[in-house]
Amino acid sequence: MSNTLLELSGISKQFGGLSALTDVCLHIRRGEIYGLIGPNGAGKTTLFNVVTGLYQANSGEFRFNGHSYKTPQPHLLAQAGIARTFQNIRLFANLTALENVLIGRHPKTRAGVFGVLLRNKATRDEERASTERARELLRYVGISKSSQTLAKHLSYGEQRRLEIARALATEPLLLALDEPAAGMNATETESLKALLQDIRATGVTVMLIEHDVKLIMGLCDRVAVLDYGRKIAEGVPDEVRQDSAVIAAYLGVDDAA
Amino acid sequence: MKIIKFSKQHLMFCLLLGAVLLLPFATDALLGRGWVRIMDFAMLYIMLALGLNIVVGYAGLLDLGYIAFFAVGAYCYALTGSPHLALAFPLLFPDGLHLSFWLVVPLAALLAGGFGVLLGAPTLRLRGDYLAIVTLGFGEIIRIFMNNLNAPVNLTNGPQGISMIDPITVSGVSLNATQQVFGITLPAVHLYFYLFLGFAALVVFVSHRLEKSRIGRAWMAIREDEIAASSMGINTRNLKLLAFAMGAMFGGVSGTLFAGFQGFVSPESFSLMESIMVLCMVVLGGMGNIYGVILGGLLLALLPEILRHSVVPLQQALFGKMLIDPESLRMLLFGTALIAVMLYRPAGLWPSRVRRRELETDETV
Numbered sequence: 001m002s003n004t005l006l007e008l009s010g011i012s013k014q015f016g017g018l019s020a021l022t023d024v025c026l027h028i029r030r031g032e033i034y035g036l037i038g039p040n041g042a043g044k045t046t047l048f049n050v051v052t053g054l055y056q057a058n059s060g061e062f063r064f065n066g067h068s069y070k071t072p073q074p075h076l077l078a079q080a081g082i083a084r085t086f087q088n089i090r091l092f093a094n095l096t097a098l099e100n101v102l103i104g105r106h107p108k109t110r111a112g113v114f115g116v117l118l119r120n121k122a123t124r125d126e127e128r129a130s131t132e133r134a135r136e137l138l139r140y141v142g143i144s145k146s147s148q149t150l151a152k153h154l155s156y157g158e159q160r161r162l163e164i165a166r167a168l169a170t171e172p173l174l175l176a177l178d179e180p181a182a183g184m185n186a187t188e189t190e191s192l193k194a195l196l197q198d199i200r201a202t203g204v205t206v207m208l209i210e211h212d213v214k215l216i217m218g219l220c221d222r223v224a225v226l227d228y229g230r231k232i233a234e235g236v237p238d239e240v241r242q243d244s245a246v247i248a249a250y251l252g253v254d255d256a257a
Numbered sequence: 258m259k260i261i262k263f264s265k266q267h268l269m270f271c272l273l274l275g276a277v278l279l280l281p282f283a284t285d286a287l288l289g290r291g292w293v294r295i296m297d298f299a300m301l302y303i304m305l306a307l308g309l310n311i312v313v314g315y316a317g318l319l320d321l322g323y324i325a326f327f328a329v330g331a332y333c334y335a336l337t338g339s340p341h342l343a344l345a346f347p348l349l350f351p352d353g354l355h356l357s358f359w360l361v362v363p364l365a366a367l368l369a370g371g372f373g374v375l376l377g378a379p380t381l382r383l384r385g386d387y388l389a390i391v392t393l394g395f396g397e398i399i400r401i402f403m404n405n406l407n408a409p410v411n412l413t414n415g416p417q418g419i420s421m422i423d424p425i426t427v428s429g430v431s432l433n434a435t436q437q438v439f440g441i442t443l444p445a446v447h448l449y450f451y452l453f454l455g456f457a458a459l460v461v462f463v464s465h466r467l468e469k470s471r472i473g474r475a476w477m478a479i480r481e482d483e484i485a486a487s488s489m490g491i492n493t494r495n496l497k498l499l500a501f502a503m504g505a506m507f508g509g510v511s512g513t514l515f516a517g518f519q520g521f522v523s524p525e526s527f528s529l530m531e532s533i534m535v536l537c538m539v540v541l542g543g544m545g546n547i548y549g550v551i552l553g554g555l556l557l558a559l560l561p562e563i564l565r566h567s568v569v570p571l572q573q574a575l576f577g578k579m580l581i582d583p584e585s586l587r588m589l590l591f592g593t594a595l596i597a598v599m600l601y602r603p604a605g606l607w608p609s610r611v612r613r614r615e616l617e618t619d620e621t622v
Binding site (some may be wrong): 074078083091099103104107109111112113116117123126127170201210 | 463465467471472473474475476477481482484486487489490491492499503513561610621
């Protein structure tokens with residue numbers, strides 16, 4: 001088993017005439033927490049959507065867990081082991097928290113139309129196991145009290161946690177989080193950090209986009225920096241922090257100096 | 258000794274079942290035989306509404322051409338269970354094709370399901386109003402085909418429709434004649450009522466199983482957020498097609514029942530108004546809730562008849578003469594009732610468990 005989980009090379013993505021990503025390479029190793037940062041409009045979310053199959057790259061290669069994908073589609077990648085959360089939370093608003101997590105079990109369950117109609121033993125067992133697992137996950141992220149609450153009535157922090165529980169329900173190899181700490185206060189961010197470290201400890205590789213540089217630096221094993229659709233730096237947080245290109249991208253370059 | 262627990266729920270169920278079984282006799286005695294026939298049609302509408310509920314209520318795909326599948330099922334039995342094919346293919350079927358109804362039911366279900374996929378496939382990327390327009394077009398295409406397929410080969414007999422369709426038989430006993438069962442006299446309309454009741458029960462059962470399952474949840478995920486659903490590993494294409502196919506199958510089976518019951522089908526039974534009526538049943542009753550949809554189907558099937566029968570006597574009692582034509586007043590009252598329900602109970606008369614809770618929670622906030 002190769003040490004690399006996700007390998008993107010030469011990824012370019014254009015929207016009409018606009019180049020959102022140019023020749024981006026990405027190697028994510030098994031078991032690490034990988035951060036993606038960059039100024040606004042650097043192409044972080046675009047790259048993220050390419051990773052999760054929502055966008056198809058115009059060129060480049062996509063390998064995940066030893067398989068090459070020509071046209072990676074979201075549901076295929078989810079079945080292969082990439083789960084994601086969304087920058088603007090996208091829960092199933094009119095379903096309960098428990099049902100949201102149960103939907104996350106979809107790729108790990110098999111029941112077809114006949115199984116469902118006959119409700120045979122295999123289906124019943126599967127359903128029971130799914131429900132049990134879903135309750136476990138709700139407990140794990142700390143919102144088991146709200147399992148019967150509609151997703152849209154949960155508090156903001158709970159919604160973020162529910163999204164993570166739902167993603168974990170697919171038993172991912174790679175958990176991709178799009179700005180998980182956005183809108184959270186310092187305490188919530190701290191507990192999120194602990195949760196992510198905990199998730200990594202269970203063997204799940206984590207990739208996240210974040211604006212909170214402090215969180216990224218404290219959490220990630222490696223960090224990549226995007227600017228104008230190109231990767232300008234990659235490495236351990238301390239290295240990246242001192243990289244002149246990164247400082248220039250974030251603070252601007254003084255031409256006179 | 259094993260004692261079967263007889264809970265309150267069981268008791269309620271038995272009472273309800275008894276009441277439903279006695280319904281045709283009670284209706285016959287109190288209101289007359291015509292009303293039993295109306296109850297039969299109400300049963301058909303309930304089946305249609307439950308079928309559409311899968312597409313609209315569960316998967317969230319707005320379908321304005323649903324009656325087309327009803328038409329496919331009805332014509333399927335009309336062609337294979339009547340002398341009509343003798344006109345189109347005199348050499349092949351000199352007496353027409355007279356297939357057993359029970360053979361045609363699965364055939365019609367498959368055919369209608371196929372048409373469901375046919376409608377679903379090109380519309381996978383569409384949602385909401387755009388999907389509604391395409392499905393509306395599809396419904397009209399089917400109707401216009403039925404209207405015009407009498408030349409060059411007379412397949413559907415055009416606007417005249419197909420008549421002399423074989424009555425439905427259950428183990429050799431025709432439902433079109435009065436029968437004696439255990440000394441009880443059962444007229445044809447009663448027999449059809451029980452047949453339709455059986456089919457409706459089956460449809461309820463299937464809906465119920467689907468709703469609380471992996472498949473039903475996947476449909477609801479697509480309804481709520483398609484992008485998030487696909488990110489959870491749900492193959493949205495296949496599941497949308499499945500929803501269209503399952504809904505269409507229910508429509509197709511109801512269609513065969515309709516054809517056998519009426520003995521006659523013509524394109525005018527499958528107009529856009531009928532599609533809208535079935536959609537109203539789903540929305541008014543409570544989208545996504547089986548019992549709500551049943552209630553909606555029952556009310557909307559009966560309400561126009563009640564209005565039709567009460568408008569004339571009411572006017573004569575009030576004004577001594579008839580001022581407004583009952584037919585036009587009927588639609589006016591019907592429309593008003595719809596508006597009132599949508600204003601005061603936007604989630605439907607009997608909303609689904611989740612939606613009701615949602616309203617309750619909103620009040621406490």
